[in-house]
Amino acid sequence: MIMTEVMNDHWQEWKKIFDFRHARVIKSSNVMDEFDIAFIEGAIASEEQTKKLREIRDKSKKLVAVGACAVVGLPAGQRNNFNEEQQGNIQFLLAHFAALPKVLKVSEVVKVDAEIPGCPMDPNQFLDAVNKLVAEFKSSQ
Amino acid sequence: MHKTFDITIDELTKVEGAASLEVRVKDNKVEHVHFKITEYKRFFTEAMKGKPAAALPQLLARICGTCSNAHLLCSIEACENALDITPSEQTMLLRILTMYGLMIRDHALHLYLFTMPDLYGKDNFLDFDENNPEEHEILHDAFEIKAAGNFLAILVAGRSVHAPHPTIGGFTHFPDKSGVDEAIKKLEAIRPAVLRLIKIFEKCPFRFDRQTNYMGLIPERYGFLNGCLNTGKGECLPEKFFGEFLEKVVLPYSQAAAYKHEGESYMVGSLARMNLAKDKLHPRTKESLGKTLDLFPSTNIFHNNLAQAIEILHSVDDAIEILSNRVFTPEPVIKKLPRLDGAVGIGVIEAPRGTLYHKVELGSDGIVKGGEIIVPTGQNQVNIEEDIFKLVQDLIPETPKEKIVFEIEKLIRAYDPCMSCAAHFLKIKWNDTV
Numbered sequence: 001m002i003m004t005e006v007m008n009d010h011w012q013e014w015k016k017i018f019d020f021r022h023a024r025v026i027k028s029s030n031v032m033d034e035f036d037i038a039f040i041e042g043a044i045a046s047e048e049q050t051k052k053l054r055e056i057r058d059k060s061k062k063l064v065a066v067g068a069c070a071v072v073g074l075p076a077g078q079r080n081n082f083n084e085e086q087q088g089n090i091q092f093l094l095a096h097f098a099a100l101p102k103v104l105k106v107s108e109v110v111k112v113d114a115e116i117p118g119c120p121m122d123p124n125q126f127l128d129a130v131n132k133l134v135a136e137f138k139s140s141q
Numbered sequence: 142m143h144k145t146f147d148i149t150i151d152e153l154t155k156v157e158g159a160a161s162l163e164v165r166v167k168d169n170k171v172e173h174v175h176f177k178i179t180e181y182k183r184f185f186t187e188a189m190k191g192k193p194a195a196a197l198p199q200l201l202a203r204i205c206g207t208c209s210n211a212h213l214l215c216s217i218e219a220c221e222n223a224l225d226i227t228p229s230e231q232t233m234l235l236r237i238l239t240m241y242g243l244m245i246r247d248h249a250l251h252l253y254l255f256t257m258p259d260l261y262g263k264d265n266f267l268d269f270d271e272n273n274p275e276e277h278e279i280l281h282d283a284f285e286i287k288a289a290g291n292f293l294a295i296l297v298a299g300r301s302v303h304a305p306h307p308t309i310g311g312f313t314h315f316p317d318k319s320g321v322d323e324a325i326k327k328l329e330a331i332r333p334a335v336l337r338l339i340k341i342f343e344k345c346p347f348r349f350d351r352q353t354n355y356m357g358l359i360p361e362r363y364g365f366l367n368g369c370l371n372t373g374k375g376e377c378l379p380e381k382f383f384g385e386f387l388e389k390v391v392l393p394y395s396q397a398a399a400y401k402h403e404g405e406s407y408m409v410g411s412l413a414r415m416n417l418a419k420d421k422l423h424p425r426t427k428e429s430l431g432k433t434l435d436l437f438p439s440t441n442i443f444h445n446n447l448a449q450a451i452e453i454l455h456s457v458d459d460a461i462e463i464l465s466n467r468v469f470t471p472e473p474v475i476k477k478l479p480r481l482d483g484a485v486g487i488g489v490i491e492a493p494r495g496t497l498y499h500k501v502e503l504g505s506d507g508i509v510k511g512g513e514i515i516v517p518t519g520q521n522q523v524n525i526e527e528d529i530f531k532l533v534q535d536l537i538p539e540t541p542k543e544k545i546v547f548e549i550e551k552l553i554r555a556y557d558p559c560m561s562c563a564a565h566f567l568k569i570k571w572n573d574t575v
Contacts, residue, residue, distance in 0.1 A: 086187050
């Protein structure tokens with residue numbers, strides 16, 4: 001969500017330099033072929049999400065975890081810290097939706113090249129990371 | 142020609158969060174529609190137990206990135222009611238401004254980035270052409286409106302997402318004069334763009350009508366924080382009854398609970414509010430809109446987009462009035478402990494997508510014992526399914542399947558659903574209901 005706000009000031013520049021391949025929130029024709037940079041937000045809660053994340057990693061030159069849920073697994077993974085009674089209360093739902101026994105942060109599943117922590121993430125850290133990666137790609141061309 | 146087929150959309154696009162859809166058609170009759178919210182639960186109503194009340198609003202704000210400030214203010218209201226705290230008049234004005242900042246940027250995000258591409262036959266908003274004068278104007282309008290809403294939220298609440306300044310009992314920071322002047326300037330500057338946005342959605346030819354019920358928290362003057370619950374059936378109830386008169390419907394294929402009222406589906410959100418309370422809009426808004434308001438009450442779900450655009454204008458106009466006439470002075474935060482063990486507090490507000498309900502129970506030590514949350518998209522779920530049922534039934538057998546899929550997505554987008562909010566823990570037992 002912060003990314004769409006950062007766009008308020010940077011959309012003209014991004015429109016020129018980025019080819020958004022897969023961003024469900026802003027576009028319908030999404031392509032999963034190859035990515036220079038993949039930004040991952042959210043924690044990993046199911047086997048299916050684990051597989052998808054590995055697939056994205058395979059197709060990406062750089063992978064960036066964005067926001068607290070992706071970087072440290074919280075608060076999305078707050079159930080990992082539940083006591084026995086709380087665990088008992090949610091068991092039937094975890095089973096019904098085939099959720100992983102523990103919620104994972106992105107780096108527990110795949111190699112992460114950069115992390116932008118915080119909830120919400122800091123827009124300036126995000127921009128720094130984006131600009132750094134863009135510069136790397138430009139210099140390697 | 143008789144046709145039997147399934148429509149499956151694995152990932153709906155240009156909506157907030159993850160959802161999928163399954164429609165089954167047999168011999169040209171729709172058999173079932175399953176709108177599935179596929180975000181994984183994060184169990185906030187379980188996680189809130191044992192937390193100090195003071196920490197609760199910031200935790201529950203994390204239910205959603207998009208409308209975090211709505212959850213924040215709703216949880217603050219619930220906690221204040223449990224603690225017998227009456228916020229000051231200035232606090233209420235600052236909260237109203239926080240909501241206006243949210244409405245401006247959140248509705249603009251939905252209308253421009255999610256919906257506008259459908260109107261112009263584009264895949265996504267960034268595909269709009271800078272060299273085409275009309276599209277150029279729309280691109281610039283979008284980001285300027287969003288930025289102005291963002292600026293207002295940051296000025297008043299400290300951040301537009303997970304705002305740090307609003308707290309139980311008041312605010313911890315107060316807007317300064319230069320910031321207020323700057324905000325008024327920015328809001329006045331986007332007003333023509335908002336009027337253009339309203340014209341676009343007034344002229345929009347999309348139409349889908351189905352008679353349903355509309356519900357919302359309706360205040361004296363158009364707004365999002367106070368009032369009574371108008372069920373659209375001639376009654377307006379105090380907000381504390383909200384949790385009791387809804388009937389929970391369990392959809393085993395969805396991560397979210399759904400709701401009915403008196404056995405019927407209903408809709409919450411901008412269209413419901415506009416249908417129930419257009420007379421209460423800001424005078425300047427009404428004057429600028431003229432005959433546009435005659436379109437309400439409306440049963441056309443695509444008028445939810447127009448209603449959102451009108452709410453942006455109202456938010457701009459009322460925010461300008463408040464900021465122009467009020468000097469904000471620092472005041473202390475009101476602090477109290479619960480008077481009794483098991484004090485229950487209820488907060489109800491109108492979030493961008495509709496009526497939001499938070500309930501909290503506190504121990505005498507101020508520690509949360511439990512609570513409940515009902516979000517707008519959960520309430521709209523049954524209404525969305527019933528709409529899709531009728532939409533698909535109306536479109537077969539002539540319409541090609543791809544076109545049906547597009548029409549379904551367009552209709553769902555008109556609701557502006559928020560899956561992150563909807564998928565949270567609720568006590569339900571599948572075997573009782575399936």
